[in-house]
Amino acid sequence: MGGAVDRAYLPVKNALEQVGDLMILTGKTLISAVRPPFPYGTEFVQQFYFLLKLCWFPLIVSMVTLSYGAPGLQAGNFLEIFGALDRLGGFFVLAVIRNFAPFVTAVILAGVGGTAICADLGARKIREELDALQVLGVDPIKNLVVPRFLALMVVTALFNGFAILAGLFGGVLATLTFGAPLGPFFSTLLSNATTTDLWGSLLETAIFGAIIAIVCCYKGMTASGGAEGVGRAVNQAVVISMLGVFAFNYVFIQTLLATHPEISVVK
C-alpha cells in the first residue's frame, strides 16, 4: 500500500519541485540581469556568436525544405484546383510568418543551441567548475545564466526574421514548381501581411528563447554525476523545452488571433 502511494506521489512531487526551481531560477535571472554591476558583456557576445555559428545552417536548410513541402506544395496543389495559385502568397502569411517560422526557429534553437548550452554547463558542473566559481565568489547565475538567457532571447528573435526569409524562398520555389509567375505571389503576400503579424512573431520567438534558456541552463547546472549524467540532462532539457515552447505557442497564437481580428481578414 505504502509502496503504491509512494510510486504515484514521488514523481508528482519531483515534477512540482522542478517547476518551482525553474520559476526561482527565472526570477533570479531576471533580477540579476537588471541589477548592477553588469559583468556579463564579453560572455554575452561569445554566446551570441556561438549560437549564430551553430544554428544558421540547420535553420536555413530546415526552413526552406519545410516551407517548400508543407505550405508550398500542399496548399499550392489545393489552390491550383480552384485556379487561385496567386493566393499562395496570402496563405504564406498565415503559414510561414505566423506559424512555421516560429516553430522551426524554436525547434532548431532548442535542439541545436539549447542542447549545446546544456551540455556545456553540464560538463562544467560535473568537473566541479561551478563549485569552484562559487568558492571564488563569482555568482554563476549572473556570469553564466544571464548572458546565455539574453543571447538566446536575442538570437531566437533575430533568427525568426531569417526563418521568415528562408520560408518565403521555399514558397518562391513552390510557385516556380507550378510554373506560375512570381508577381502575384508577392502581391498577395504583401497585401495580406500586417505589422501585427511581424511583431507577434518576434515577441513570440523572444519568449521561446527565454523558455529554452531557462530550461537548458537549469538542467545543465543540476546535472548529476555518473557516466550517463550529462547525456541524461541534455535529453530532459530538450524534451521539457520543446513541450514548454509548443504549449506556450498554442496559448500565444490563440490570444493573438482572438485579440487582433484584423490580421485574419483576407485582403
Next chain:
Amino acid sequence: MSWLAVPRDILASFGDIMKFFWAVIKEVAEGSAVRFFGETLRQAGILIIGSALVIWGMAFILGLTCGVNGAYFARSIGSPQIGGSFSAICDLREILPLAFGYMMSAKVGTGLVAEIGAMRISDEIDALEVMGISSLAFLCSTRLLGAWIVLPFMYIAAVGAGFVGSYLAVVQQVSEVSSGGYFLIFWAYQNPPDLLFSLIKGMSMATVIVLVGLYYGYTASGGPVGVGAATAKSMVLNTVAVHFLSMIGTMVFWGANPRAPIGG
C-alpha cells in the same frame, strides 16, 4: 587545401553514419534481433512506458494549434463550416508527422545516445564483445526492431491524439461549426491511403532517428562530457533529417496529386 577540409569531414562522417546504418539494418535482416527476442521485447516495453505519453502530448498540443489556425482561416474566407478541411489536411499530412519526428528525436533519439554512450565510455560494450556477444546485434539491432514493432501503433495513436486536439479547438473552443458539420468535412478530406502515407512518413523519420541515436551513442568518447556533447550533436542531424524527410514525403505522396474531394 584548408577550405576543402570542412566538406571533406562532413562527407567522411556521412559515409561513416551510412556504413553504421547498413550494418545495423543487416543485423536485423539476418535475424540477429530475433535471437535476442526477449531483449527486443524489453526495449519495446521501455519505449511504450517511457515515451508514449510525451509523444501523444506533443501531438495533442500541435493538433490544438492546427485547429485554432484552421478555424480562424476558415472564418477569414467567410465559411467557418469548412474548418474541418484545413485541420484534416494540416494534421494528417504535415503537422502530426512533424510532431512525431520532433518528439522522437528529443525523447528517444537523445535518450539512446545518453544510454548507449554511457555503456561505451564505461567499457560495457567492450565487455560484451569479450564475452562473445556481438554488441551490434544485442544493443543496436534489438532496439531498432523494438522500435519497428511498437512505433506504428504509437504513431496511429498519436494521430488520434492530434485529431482530438483539432476537434476540441475548432468545435468546442472557437465553436462556429457544429460537431456533425465538422466531422462531415473532416472525414471527407481524408481516406485510408492518406493515413498509410502519413504512417510511412512518420516511420521513415523514426527509423532514421533511432539509427542516428544508436550511431552517436555507439561512437561516443571522452567521458561523461563527451556523452553530453554527442547527445547535443545528434539533435543537429535529427532536426535537419526530420524536416528533409517531411519534404520528401510530401513531394512523393501528395506532390502531383492533392487528393482532395473537389471537382470531377
